[in-house]
Amino acid sequence: MRFRRYELFAWVAALVGAGACMTTSSVQAPPPAAVPELGAGARAFLREPVLGYTANIPEQSGYEIRSASQALARGEVRVARSAVQALLAIDPTLLPATVLLAQTHFAEGDHSAVVELLAEPLSVRPAYTAGQLVYARSAELLGDAVVAYGAYRGIAGVDEEAAGRAADLSARATTALGERIEAALEAGRLGEAAPALRKLRTWAPDETATVDLRRRVARARGDAEEELLTTRILIERGETSLDVLERQAALEVGSGDTRVGLELYERLAERHPDNVEIASALTVARFRWRTTLLPDRVARLLDASSLLRGDFAALTFWLVPGVRTGTGGSRIIVSDIVEHPQRREIARVLNLGLMTPVDAAVRRFAPNDYMRRGAALATLLRMPSRIGSGAACVGGGDSPAVADMEAVCEAALRCRLISEPAECRPQAAISGREATEALRRTLHLIQ
Numbered sequence: 001m002r003f004r005r006y007e008l009f010a011w012v013a014a015l016v017g018a019g020a021c022m023t024t025s026s027v028q029a030p031p032p033a034a035v036p037e038l039g040a041g042a043r044a045f046l047r048e049p050v051l052g053y054t055a056n057i058p059e060q061s062g063y064e065i066r067s068a069s070q071a072l073a074r075g076e077v078r079v080a081r082s083a084v085q086a087l088l089a090i091d092p093t094l095l096p097a098t099v100l101l102a103q104t105h106f107a108e109g110d111h112s113a114v115v116e117l118l119a120e121p122l123s124v125r126p127a128y129t130a131g132q133l134v135y136a137r138s139a140e141l142l143g144d145a146v147v148a149y150g151a152y153r154g155i156a157g158v159d160e161e162a163a164g165r166a167a168d169l170s171a172r173a174t175t176a177l178g179e180r181i182e183a184a185l186e187a188g189r190l191g192e193a194a195p196a197l198r199k200l201r202t203w204a205p206d207e208t209a210t211v212d213l214r215r216r217v218a219r220a221r222g223d224a225e226e227e228l229l230t231t232r233i234l235i236e237r238g239e240t241s242l243d244v245l246e247r248q249a250a251l252e253v254g255s256g257d258t259r260v261g262l263e264l265y266e267r268l269a270e271r272h273p274d275n276v277e278i279a280s281a282l283t284v285a286r287f288r289w290r291t292t293l294l295p296d297r298v299a300r301l302l303d304a305s306s307l308l309r310g311d312f313a314a315l316t317f318w319l320v321p322g323v324r325t326g327t328g329g330s331r332i333i334v335s336d337i338v339e340h341p342q343r344r345e346i347a348r349v350l351n352l353g354l355m356t357p358v359d360a361a362v363r364r365f366a367p368n369d370y371m372r373r374g375a376a377l378a379t380l381l382r383m384p385s386r387i388g389s390g391a392a393c394v395g396g397g398d399s400p401a402v403a404d405m406e407a408v409c410e411a412a413l414r415c416r417l418i419s420e421p422a423e424c425r426p427q428a429a430i431s432g433r434e435a436t437e438a439l440r441r442t443l444h445l446i447q
Contacts, residue, residue, distance in 0.1 A: 045137040049096040052129030111138035126154035149173030304432035310342040310367030317345035322387035334365040374426025388446035
């Protein structure tokens with residue numbers, strides 16, 4: 001009886017043990033799933049995550065990254081991802097761990113996740129080989145040649161795969177980047193165009209398309225020096241469009257070589273005799289050229305914040321050919337200019353009747369009083385009838401009297417000496433630049 005009890009106990013124990021083994025086996029996790037075998041092409045972009053990383057890594061973290069990377073190489077994506085997520089939970093700033101996480105997404109074909117993970121941290125580490133390689137390939141597979149080429153280019157000197165891909169993408173990337181700059185310019189997004197242009201200049205600095213985009217961005221920014229430089233380069237390379245040729249002429253006159261600008265306008269006027277805009281610009285160029293020939297004492301007046309009556313007479317004498325070289329007029333004598341350095345210029349504008357004494361009774365011109373805008377405009381409005389053939393916009397006979405400032409302002413507006421009534425301001429002193437521009441506009445009424 002005892003024997004049988006023992007046998008029964010042993011049999012139950014064995015049965016329980018067997019059941020326990022079956023239970024354990026039934027709940028055991030399945031082996032890690034492996035992604036389909038990675039081809040050699042894909043493996044070429046999955047490097048050891050620490051490759052090219054120059055910052056220090058804790059020893060234990062480095063060991064765990066290498067182990068997870070080896071698991072990924074065997075196709076054990078879940079194992080690698082689990083390990084790297086544990087690392088990132090401890091230290092979210094551990095960039096090689098982030099790169100390894102991105103590599104697991106790459107192995108599964110989720111290239112958008114790769115780009116999203118790496119775009120920001122890799123922007124400050126262009127030479128980080130492992131990160132840039134997987135990032136570049138994902139961007140390339142997503143169709144972004146600009147991002148891909150930029151990433152490949154940063155490591156092309158140390159990685160053959162990157163060098164080959166960069167060479168293949170170079171033309172497509174530079175074209176695409178140029179198109180982005182062009183679109184940004186057309187939309188008025190200069191803040192996007194300028195940094196993109198800086199990148200393009202490092203990629204293809206000597207390409208004519210790059211030089212032209214430099215010209216266009218410079219124009220949008222108001223950088224006349226850069227625009228003139230690039231415009232000259234384009235024309236030297238054979239650019240012949242009327243728009244660019246006109247622009248060079250305008251830039252030369254405004255901020256470059258005035259004589260060159262004048263010559264350019266003269267040639268353009270010969271080729272396009274019916275072009276009103278070129279004819280008008282030629283007149284401006286001739287005027288600007290005259291300003292470069294002024295004596296030093298007169299040239300300094302161009303930038304004066306306010307002119308005296310003698311100063312305005314001097315500018316009129318030197319900038320209006322009919323005043324300096326014309327004939328006629330009557331001799332008017334004033335006593336307060338005899339010792340004045342501008343007496344010759346003052347006498348000429350007085351004798352032509354362009355300016356008048358402030359007090360004829362005592363023969364006083366007051367050369368050191370401020371020149372008021374109203375009096376300056378009245379002087380300019382007299383020029384068409386005194387040294388030209390007249391101008392209909394002035395009205396019948398001579399210009400309005402200085403005393404009738406309302407009529408002076410109205411005539412100045414009709415004759416385009418000012419652009420709007422608010423510019424008249426009769427009692428305000430006139431600056432050198434304002435006087436120069438008004439004199440330039442007056443030439444259209446005389447010629």
